[in-house]
Amino acid sequence: MDIKQIIKEIGRGKLHARHLDLDTATTLYRAILADEVDDLSLGAILIALRIKGEGEEELLGFYRALEAFLPQWPELPHTVVIPSYNGARRQANCTPLLALLLNKLGLNVFLHSIHRDPTRITTVDILDAMGIHPASDTPRALQQLRDNGLTLMTIDTLCPPLAKQLDLRWHLGLRNSAHTLAKLISPFPAQAAVRLTSVSHPEYLPKVTQFFQDIKGKALVSNGCEGEVYLNPQRPSAIQFVDNEGGEAMEIVPRGMPAQTPLAGNKEIATTVAWTRQVLEQQCPVPQPLREQLMSCLVACGRCASLTDAKNWLTKQGY
Template sequence: MSYSAILKEIARGVHGARDLSIDEADQLYGAMLDGGVPEMELGAILIALRMKGESADELLGFYQALESRLYSLALPAGGVRPVVIPTYNGARHQPNLVALLALLLVKFGIPVLLHGTLESQGRTTTAYILRELGILPCANLGQANLALAGEGIAFVPTAVLSPGLANLLGLRNRLGVRNTAHTLAKMISPFKGESLRLVSVSHPEYLEKMRDFFETTGLRALLLRGTEGEALANPKRRPELLYCDDGKSQLLFEAEVGPLKSLPNLPESIDAATTAAWIQSVLSGQHPIPLPVINQLACCLYGAGYTTDMNQAKAIVAMETSSLVMA
């Protein structure tokens, strides 16, 4: 593979660059994941793709390469699909409540796999909050399988699932900007399709790109504009919640608009210890769950196959979370 020839095509700017075909993208990203691209060319390719933006075919090809190299986990027993939550950002301004959503799902008997980074980069990451809650990162696939089977929840660093992807993610510190790996990390599942992915985006155009990807592949996902990059409905104002499955999209909740009617009771600080203590108080019924999180929880029950009717999912969650607050 000639990397200089590829750069001549993709590094001509937003308007002059040519997109790669699915096969070309598959071969290129496979080489990148395998560590076969020289360092200088690798940096140039990542920056070129960042400037150009990935086409639909390129995303498909990149995903194919990653999927074929992704390590697998055993599908947990129980008859419901596991929920896969990527967590790569953490909190900078708002509390990171990803762990709250995950533990609420576990209360319903739905297995949850969280995957992401252990590096904080000045933010409060989900890994730190989970540690405060007694949930430690899994060092290998065996530990992850045991945690899922026993506790119903596991946090797995990216390198355990895909060392090559972890290496590409790590280049952010050297290049100063994100790269395609940050998009792909949100799309993976080690359960080979038998799961519900929670996929967040930051910009409206990426929501359309992700919807097109999941409609094309037929994979199952809940799409939303995340909270500071995390796949969590903003507890202050619910975003649009879009469910993709079998090549179709379904709007489960519309985005809230207009002035805020009220503010939810949230942690006083965004640090890991304070956030974890607040999550524990919510789970014990001392504080109400923010309504947007309840809405997302209902979507997850529906997408995980806990129930085949969305209205029933809403009713179940409303009843169970009300009893939790009253307990």
Template sequence: MEFAPLIKEIGRGTRGARDLDEAQAEALFGAMLDRAVPELELGAILLSMRIKGESAAELAGFWRAMQARTARVEIAPATGPRCVLLPTFNGARKQANLMPLVARLLARAGVPVLIFGRHDFDSRISPFELLAALGLAPAATPEQASERLARERLAILPLAALNPGLDALMALRPRLGVRNSGHSVAKLLDAAPGRSVRVVAVTHPEYLDSMGQALLAQSAAGHRGLLMRASEGEAYAHLRRKAQLYGFIDGQRLDLHPADTTDLDWPLSPDCEPAANARLIEAMLDGREPLPPRIAEQVMALRRLAED
């Protein structure tokens, strides 16, 4: 595959760059995931896409390439609720990470949950350290994750076990200094097509549009999802902001947040160290601490998408 002609198209800056078509994007991202792009050209591609931004066609092509290389996790029984896929790529910075609370509440209600991701931020608390403090260890393989889902309704997988090429691409962030297209498309990863509900949590408002377009198209082929604003980059609802919960199912977008949603004056816990964070989650689970309304709304929306 010749990379220079593609770099010439996408590397002309925000005004002069041209978008790739879906087939070109799929072939290029596939080569990136297969580690078939030399380092110099790979760096040029990643930074060019970072400056230009992914078009809808490029994101669709990238997603197809990613899905073709993603391991599948079996969700049993076939007639039960869909599995909620909770990605974790950031970790806590200033406030408690309540992503595991969402997972535990869903599992307690009978909805299987697969947490997957990776961590490489020195300035943030690893979500995997938090999960360990809660007594939750990652599975080693997709098959082991399937067994845990059937038995316990909750499993954790490192991204490397699902898509090694994508994990390697995202691992370039510390070296390059910025995120790349792998971080964008990873939000859309579906390890259980037809049996999942993906949680796509975005930080920047413009991603509500681009991810919403992608989810709408994918939902027509049976890939369900919940699009929402992230908290510190993690897949749980911000406790104070008005809810933004958009469900995607069968080619339709559904507003799943309350119609009268407004900002809330809700305390944000600074307990982001793993042990303290875990104690807070356990206290919310057993009723010693109140359950934040935004978390309850997110869980309700996910149950609707998983159980319908």
């Protein structure tokens, strides 16, 4: 592998850089994860990718390299995988609420997250205040999922090499390809669990949906909220469903209306925890955008045959 030539190809700026082919992308990212690329070259590669954006073959190749560094778990029925790598910047982080509601509705939920972010309130911060702590290792996480239908892992436990890539943000001042990849990973077979993922920029939507089509995975893709996967209660987006039958992505939920119900008063941990508990205990209604996201998960997991069935079932459950 000629690192100098790779940098030359991808480092010509947004208008003139070329995307790497699948095999080269796989080989490159495998070397990066194995810590075989020197720091100067790695910085140049990450900045070049940041400027030009990952191509579809690059994204798939990076993921193929990453799979070798992930645990391989057996298939569990009705499972949703939720990534959480941004946290709350302006408004309350609803990812814990989404995960806990799905679990309460009988789905298995695997939640993976960064452990800290000094600039935001993370999902781990909120769940820790609710008495839910990250699993200490991979076997324990899988056992928790089997026993309770819910587990939380931080990326430094789930995939240390990827965690190292994520932490480079604090040295470079910019996010890198690891932040895109972290929102795509799953320890389950590609065709098994339903993955929730979000995009922040419109040009990534076709790339991400194509990625899931390429791996023949199930996914619900939307514009999230501040980088998290839950629908923004104030500016909800449509949800695209990619099944594992090789068909085109379809809009399972159209763009809806902003929530008309009370939300958490601010992003602070105590306020978010109190509001989350009120919604879970049915003392406060689920915001409609999140309710529609619950419905789409029930359909994608096969628990309900249609959105109408899911809506009726949610109503019977008190949500």
